Amino acid sequence: MDFQPNALGYWGEFGGRFVPETLMSPIEELTGAYFAVRDDADFQTEFLNLLQDFSGRPTPLFYAKRLSEKLGGAKIYLKREDLSHTGSHKINNAVGQILLARRMGKKRIIAETGAGQHGVATATVCALFGLECVVYMGDEDMRRQALNVFRMRLLGAEVRGVGAGAKTLKDAINEALRDWVTNVDSTYYLLGSALGPHPYPLMVRDFQSVIGREARRQILEKENRLPDVLVACVGGGSNSIGLFHPFLVDEIVRMIGVEAGGKGNNLGEHAARFNKAGGGRIGVLQGTKSYLLQNDDGQIALTHSISAGLDYASVGPEHAFLQSIGRVEYAMATDDEALAAFQTLSETEGIIPALESSHGIAHAVKIAPEMSPDEIMIVNLSGRGDKDVNQVQEMIDGTPSS
């Protein structure tokens, strides 16, 4: 199995293109341009050089000794995406796509953002190349990730608030799609996760796979063997697929994606799309067929997570496929568990993780004690927590926060 989508962008029954016809020409143009650079050595060299010199790759694979000892089980390594320029893995994809946009001659870049990390990454690469940048962000996310809003503005981007729906990531994507459909000729839509119509899920996965390729090389260097378990949080699914993908062929490596369990199991209280009891069912949203949180009428449900980056009603189609064939397992971490993990990692390792990444850590906290000290786990530390410190302070100090 090579885990490539077919020509229409399907992994099994998941993926495809469900968009207004107006977008099909730009999407076909994008697909052609992407497949032209995918195997182009010059492009790939340019991409890797920029990741190295601008973003600081490779990121370290760090042995979390005190955390491992505290949990008393598996040997835990952290893939330090938090040390990337701009503070998360999102920069990998932004660098890849901006190089593509430049080759396509696009001058205006639009993006959506949830936690603001993808928005910051996009604003950053636009500043780097002197391109116009507009970022759509839900009003609720602007509130809880105010620091990132300011960062984007410093970087010269225009941040447009979105007041529809739950005012979070899904609503920002809707608005970005509306902008794209209106400005098809001039505009490049720099989508931030392994979501949306083909070729985005493939392209974003390819650009993020640098994470897993490095981690695979690094663990072989350090331990002279493959890891037993990989763990990563799953919002749209980009940091997780980026870590997992280069290991998919290694059948002995177990993989666990961690979704946001939020504050309860009812529809609207979480963002765990694979949680069937919680309302996750196959459907079509924002260009792709995948698992969705929805009501019986096929209306998309509101979601909740403490972390803006995981607070989304759908999940990348390749994850839906990997789940359906049983290759990747999906688990949940609740708001409270993530918050506890946020503090645990800060105290034991001197690393303040992003709230998104804290969901991955929370799952490690759950399963590591059941593993033996000669088993190896890699957790993707997708981002750093600076952006979340204010929000967490409010929660720890007991100030009301929604």
Place this chain on the structure above:
Amino acid sequence: MNRIDEKFKQLESEKRGGFIPFIVAGDPNLAATKNLILLLAESGASVIELGVPFSDPVADGVTIQAAAERALRNRIGVTDVLETVKEVRVEGCETPIILFSYFNPILQFGLEKFASAMKTVGADGVLITDLVPEEAEDFRRILAEKDLALIMLAAPTSSDERLKKICDKASGFVYAVSRAGVTGARNEMSNEAENLVKRLRTFTDLPIAVGFGISTAAQIEEVCKYADAAVVGSAIVKEIERSIELVDVIENVRKFVENLSPN
């Protein structure tokens, strides 16, 4: 022959352009929708487009987004929309009705079940905003077995190759999107629309309706010089929105539509 084909035959023989109004089911409530359909039929609508509200209408501008939100506050779903069609048929309305939807609500209802229900209640066709020809074959086949139309959208950005694919899947009529963008009333019609209609004619003999941005009688007249029908959506929905505060939504919309209808 279904009602849509018959209607376009009739328009052709009378050498008239068609008028296709759009409203969102359940906006402001289902009783009003039923009366609005009857009113539109009476006021010379050639075909009525009935929108199924969706939580994430990416192809729509603010006016239709707001209408969908109003309808969803009433928890209007596919079943209610079908029920409304049934009721107006019982009242004797014979104007062709097509359902205008995003794909997910229909997918969740079940494609086969939806087609059967359409047939039972007397809906004539369906248009899915986010279903491009590459994804449309299953649904097309299911609908065709029941002589129900699948109206396909074509855009000014569509290549000739795509227009051919679109026309191959389409039945009833082809909906030509007048310009790149979301739905919403505009003061000026783009000249892209005429060009698109001309290109479409080389791929199909189906009637062609133009929509997106049409809001005045003058625009309808203009469009009908080169196309077979004009769709008016946001302008009517806006009128409904404006009338909600007033005593009589139906009467207000009647006045508005009477000024629009070319016949």
